Structure formats: structure tokens, C-alpha cells
Amino acid sequence: MDRREVAAILAYIDRLDPRTIRTDAGEARDQIAQWYELLRDVPLTTGHGWDAREAIRAHVLASPYPILTVDVARTWRGYCRDRLDRHTDPTPSADPDDPGAWRAELLATRHAVAAGMAEPSTHRQITAGGPHPAVEARLAAIGSCIPAAVRVELAPYRPARAAREAAVAAGQPDALSVPCRWCHAAQGEPCRIRRVGLDGRARGNAPRATPHPTRLDLAAAELASA
Structure with a gap:
């Protein structure tokens, strides 16, 4: 003043x-x-x-x-x-190989925020609302956030997911869209290999690469009735 x-x-x-x-x-x-x-x-x-x-x-x-x-x-x-x-330092536009200019820009930004001349940069803050319109348009154009080439490379490491995507692409029913009545896997989860010992206790619960046939039949029935 x-x-x-x-x-x-x-x-x-x-x-x-x-x-x-x-x-x-x-x-x-x-x-x-x-x-x-x-x-x-x-x-x-x-x-x-x-x-x-x-x-x-x-x-x-x-x-x-x-x-x-x-x-x-x-x-x-x-x-x-x-x-x-509430301020998170944005990346300066100065050349990072020039430490003096880099530091001067950081200090100037902080001074402007502290003095009330600029709003704090809170890009790391969790905000409400859906994705940015540009992101929605991009997802609508490519169909997925994972490019097709990357899906092909990931297929050997996600056999259950790869089999599900291949079935949907071929027009077959998505088995994971319904729960499994055989192993009681929930909707969206892969089927499990249930092994029971002589004492009646479970000895195994490993995920299956392919769903149980009864689950495929249930998914086909729901797809036909839709």
C-alpha cells in the first residue's frame, strides 16, 4: 500500500x-x-x-x-x-540447461501466486467431473485407451482377456458378462479351477484361461434373448 x-x-x-x-x-x-x-x-x-x-x-x-x-x-x-x-510448480518454459533462467521463472511464478497476481497451479489436485472433452473425442476415435498394436503385444501376458476380446470381435458371446454357475466366479472375473481334497477342503483356486462351458452357454442364451 x-x-x-x-x-x-x-x-x-x-x-x-x-x-x-x-x-x-x-x-x-x-x-x-x-x-x-x-x-x-x-x-x-x-x-x-x-x-x-x-x-x-x-x-x-x-x-x-x-x-x-x-x-x-x-x-x-x-x-x-x-x-x-495449494500451488504446484508448473514446468518452466525456460531452457532446462540454463539453471539461472529456470530458477528465475520458478521464483517469479511463486511470487505471483503468493502476491495474489496469479492463481495457484493445482494440476495434481484430484478434481470432480468426467474426462476432458478432448480426451473423450480421442477415445471415441480410437475406441480404447490401449492402441491395437499394444493389445497384440500384451495378449501373451493376458490370455483370458485376449480370448474374451477375440470372442467379442468374432461376434461370439462374452462369457465374462455373466457370472459362472460352476465355479461361482463373479461377473467380469475369470473362471477358477476348483480342486477339492479328500478332506473336503479346497486345494486349488487358479484362474482358467478359458471360461467353463456352462458359462458360455449362459452368455449365449442371454445374447440371443437380448
Whole structure:
């Protein structure tokens, strides 16, 4: 703030709390000088949520004591800390082989965020809502987030998934779209090899590469009735 803004702030405080009024001209000048010394680095307002008058009003409503210069300065510092806590440094556009320019851009961005001149970059924050429209359009164009060439390379490592995709591509029923009545595998899960020992306890529960025939019959029946 400059001296005119400090004087305007003091006049605003006088209207809210008459205890701070200075009637003597010399005392008023000293008060302006004191407030300016501590608030010269604090802006009156910013475009991103800071207003010194709101901080003063909140203090007057919450505290029975007259507001001091440090109360405004501490509120401003808390505002800056909160913004930096929510900020994630974006990758600078400067050449990474130039450490000086890289560091200068990082510091300038952080200063702009702390000073209320720019919004914090929270690209790592979990946000609500669906995917970006560009992502939806891209998925609609290619049909899947996994390219076809990558699916072919992954097939030996995912035999059950590969068999399911091949069946659907050939127009056959998707066995995993229904639960298995033989091994009680849930919908979407592969069938299991159930082995029971002589004592009646399970001895094996390994996944099968192919579904049980009864599951295929159930999926075919549901596909025919659809």
C-alpha cells in the first residue's frame, strides 16, 4: 500500500471502531507512518480473493480488542502461505540447461501466486467431473485407451482377456458378462479351477484361461434373448 491507501484504510477502521480515531494532526501523521512502515508490502486488494478491508472487518467482528497493524500483516502472510500450500510448480518454459533462467521463472511464478497476481497451479489436485472433452473425442476415435498394436503385444501376458476380446470381435458371446454357475466366479472375473481334497477342503483356486462351458452357454442364451 502507499500512504494514500493507508490513510483510506485508517479512515475505514475509524468508522468501524471509533476507539482508533486520532484527533490530533501530529498523532494522525505518526499513525499513518507506522501503518505504512508495516503495510507497504501488503496490497490493498488483489484480483484473487484478498481485500484488506475484509480482513479488518473480520477482525472487528471477531475480536474485542482494537485492530493493530500486525493483525493485517499477519492475515496477509497467512493468505500467502495458503496459496503457496495449494500451488504446484508448473514446468518452466525456460531452457532446462540454463539453471539461472529456470530458477528465475520458478521464483517469479511463486511470487505471483503468493502476491495474489496469479492463481495457484493445482494440476495434481484430484478434481470432480468426467474426462476432458478432448480426451473423450480421442477415445471415441480410437475406441480404447490401449492402441491395437499394444493389445497384440500384451495378449501373451493376458490370455483370458485376449480370448474374451477375440470372442467379442468374432461376434461370439462374452462369457465374462455373466457370472459362472460352476465355479461361482463373479461377473467380469475369470473362471477358477476348483480342486477339492479328500478332506473336503479346497486345494486349488487358479484362474482358467478359458471360461467353463456352462458359462458360455449362459452368455449365449442371454445374447440371443437380448
